[in-house]
Amino acid sequence: MIWLFLGCTAEPPPATIPGPCEVVAAAGGAADPLAFAQAAVADGRAKSDEGAYVLADAGARCALARDPASVPARRLLAHVRVQQHRFAEAAELAEPLARETNDAGTWIVVGDALLEQGEFDGAAMAYQRAADHRPGLLVFDRIAHLRWMEGDVEGAREAAVWAVESGSAADPEPLAWALTSLGWLKVLAREAAPELDGALALVPGYAPALLARGRARLHEEGPAYDLEGGLSDLRALPRNAEALRYLADHEPVTIPTTADRRTWADFVAPSRPADALAAIDAELLLRRDPVTRMTRAWALFHVERVEEARDEARNALATGCPEPRLLHHAAVVLGDPSLATRALVTGAGLTGSERGALRALLAPGD
DSSP: OOOOOTTOOOOOOOOOOOOHHHHHHHTTOTTOHHHHHHHHHHHHHHHTOTHHHHHHHHHHHHHHHHOTTOHHHHHHHHHHHHHTTOHHHHHHHHHHHHHHHOOHHHHHHHHHHHHHTTOHHHHHHHHHHHHHHOOSHHHHHHHHHHHHHTTOHHHHHHHHHHHHHTOOTTSHHHHHHHHHHHHHHHHHTTOOOHHHHHHHHHSTTOHHHHHHHHHHHTOTTSTTOOHHHHHHHHHTOTTOHHHHHHHTTTSOOOOOTTSOHHHHHHHHTTTOHHHHHHHHHHHHTTOOOHHHHHHHHHHHHHTTOHHHHHHHHHHHHTTOOOOHHHHHHHHHHHTOHHHHHHHHHTGGGSOHHHHHHHHHHHOTTO
């Protein structure tokens, strides 16, 4: 007798995960995986596309599989780890390479990884080593950001000017980034920022410049106010979480959970506080800079762990970082009108609803 067991099938074989060289080959980069990875990084920067770094990661690892001693591939992989917010891994990869080569570019990666982990002194030393070997746009831009994070606004602007002056239109993307950074500092000071248009002229559709110009145009008290122009700039960035949170004041949006975890947690904390706290606690395992710490204070405040929120907010403020949203959150969590006033000075760094909340804090009886 033959028994037919209908409906019973053998288990399918487990799916195989493609290796990095297979990923690169499928994307057409097998001939030169390092060049493929470098192009993917450039694409990710220009478009603020996190998916590009997945390809860059595969390209760098494939290049290392072919030549484990390749310094450019080792440095690039560390840089990609920074972009993926795997900061401890980035430092672990970059620090021994920097000591081995004393290369300015590698010291910059070390500084980036340490800065995001809240290790400002270590980041400053790494950037100084880079500047000692090769002063130029890349390190001046980092110095500007570090100074900003430490509350040295004028020093940040000075270094941002150095970065622009060190750039060249022959290498347009780094110069576009430097112009955007300087332009944004001017926007926060309520000054005209022609650098943003200059960045877009160099790299049409450049996502960081579109984001900065869009936010500037939505600030009703700034010199660039242009509601429709600002909305147009931000709508051109449908996958950018920060652009979406500005658009949320004007039209329905959803920030995907695949977005930057800190931005997502910050945005959803008032409506989904428990989820926001879980997300930012996970992010704190990777980076501990003051903005991330303040995002945790914001989430704690909304789950009604108010005393913890206030302690976290004070710790974040102690660094001196003048980031507008950091000041906004601190003002609300601590109920401090002086912080609300400081945040409103740099109002383009806040959404319209955030500015409205601070005005309500300053005039609760109105």
